[in-house]
Amino acid sequence: MxxxxxxxxxxxxxxxxxxxxxxxxxxxxxxxxxxxxxxxxxxxxxxxxxxxxxxxxxxxxxxxxxxxxxxxxxxxxxxxxxxxxxxxxxxxxxxxxxxxxxxxxxxxxxxxxxxxxxxxxxxxxxxxxxxxxxxxxxxxxxxxxxxxxxxxxxxxxxxxxxxxxxxxxxxxxxxAGRAVHTLRMVVSGVPESALDEQTRAARERHAHLDWTILANLTQVELLARGAHPADLEAARRDFEAVLGDDLACVGEGNLEDAVLDQLREQGETLAVAESMTGGLLASRLTAIAGASQSFRGGVTAYTIPAKVAFLGLDADWLASVGTVSEACATAMAEAVRARLGATWALGICGNAGPGAEGGAPVGTVFIALAGPDGTAVRSPKLAGDRAEMQLRCVAQALDRLRRAVAVSR
Incomplete structure (x- = not known):
């Protein structure tokens, strides 16, 4: 037809x-x-x-x-x-x-x-x-x-x-003809080109399936299509072994779904404090039905007065360490975790442009993850325009949390 x-x-x-x-x-x-x-x-x-x-x-x-x-x-x-x-x-x-x-x-x-x-x-x-x-x-x-x-x-x-x-x-x-079934695997923290190389041998083992790699600013999707569900199931098992912790989820859903599923399964909770991302992280989480089972809430502390009022941070101290710094991100994460009584908390600060902020070049970001064993900070260098950097920052924060929760099991 x-x-x-x-x-x-x-x-x-x-x-x-x-x-x-x-x-x-x-x-x-x-x-x-x-x-x-x-x-x-x-x-x-x-x-x-x-x-x-x-x-x-x-x-x-x-x-x-x-x-x-x-x-x-x-x-x-x-x-x-x-x-x-x-x-x-x-x-x-x-x-x-x-x-x-x-x-x-x-x-x-x-x-x-x-x-x-x-x-x-x-x-x-x-x-x-x-x-x-x-x-x-x-x-x-x-x-x-x-x-x-x-x-x-x-x-x-x-x-x-x-x-x-x-x-x-x-x-x-x-x-209708013979139905075509789809296997969808969402991978995070791995660039599209690296994923192509990483999965080449596995794709060749399942070459009878129709393969596609789709990348966006937050994740990469591997799609396989075939007429027989058993073939897709065999591919899924093979790719789970190949991808390991890089595999965020299989089937419907995205990175944020995977994080909320992990937290719910372990009976753990999350709070967030955002500056550079302006509430985007909380928005992506709360767009998912049932997020309240694991997501305690978030604070958009975009300015020093907001960080003082909502998180209890000291204005003079913030002025001395800088609002785009490892110390600031750490304090934000630890404060929101304590205030909302969450198992985990993410604190994000950075500069998405267009000009330098507090001496930090455009693309500078600090992502703090506070959890049961303390707080760790990552500072990836981001590229793109303002909206792209905010999306990339949210994705990196969620992926960092996803991997940490998996290790804590």
Missing amino acids: RIECIAIGTELLTTRRIDTNSVWLGERLAGLGLAFHRKTAVGDNREDLAGLFREALSRSDLILTTGGLGPTFDDFTKELFAEILGVELVEDAASREDLLAFYAARNRVPPQVNFKQTLIPVGAEPLKNPVGTAPGIWWQDPPDHPGVRVVMMPGVPREMKRMWEEQVEPRLRPL
Whole structure:
């Protein structure tokens, strides 16, 4: 089956927004043993869209679109498909009732422009949108295109995902091939190039699997895909031995999930005191459901007055040792650990630029880890812009904690 995805929206062609929908859909198709043969992002231009829709109808068996189903002037996905296929748009009574119910539940009256969303091409079926106002479209065997299926979904990711899971994927299961299974291994503290070298022999032993290495600022992912779960399980066992402590987690989740899982399993807790990272570490931890089982809390002590007020540090002492120093990071970690009664604590200070701070060059950072056996400090040199340095610092702090907790078992 030739499957095509068309992501619609001018914002996808700029730096404002990234098309994550097609990536997610590709993963769901893989679970059905299906795959895209083409993906395209296109702006809100009628001529461009019309040409692309005509091409897609001529070459693909399944066309998935995301975006262009809203009520505004730049939303015309279904209108263009209807125009190309020579059919009218008619109001769907059930979609109108759903729209009215959506607004009534919020004690609001829908603007007249929203009723545009209740128009459905003749011969197509509306797909309910339980979390938004734009119904999707399922159009099987459109005029002069037997065997073709067109599925139009909203561009808002949470709306698209619910619609896919509840209404689109069940219709596609009878067409599924052999499912492709994925083994995902998250590695931290190892650069992508070093990981490539470290795992080359193991990957060659499992060369029948399809391998990918994906790196970002906080971790590296090793992905293996194959048709047989037993092959992936054999690879997992092999790679666990090869990677050792560098392997943060297997399956879903990321570095921060691995840290919280470790702490929960051992009945231990964490507190953090951040300066340079501005609360980013605490934010990444608290984004995970159930974090409160292990994460006691954090302090964003960005200035000397904040360090004095929240952590009880002495202003004159801070001025003498410097707010970007090993002594400062140590004091921050030990103070927040004592105040929140945590097993472990991280203290972070540094300079992410743009200029020197307290005589410390840009990229200077101190990460203190306070635990049952005392406090240790690391001072990695960070590169990148301000946001990149903050992300790298958080990743190094979490990885340092992860390794220490593992050793303490």
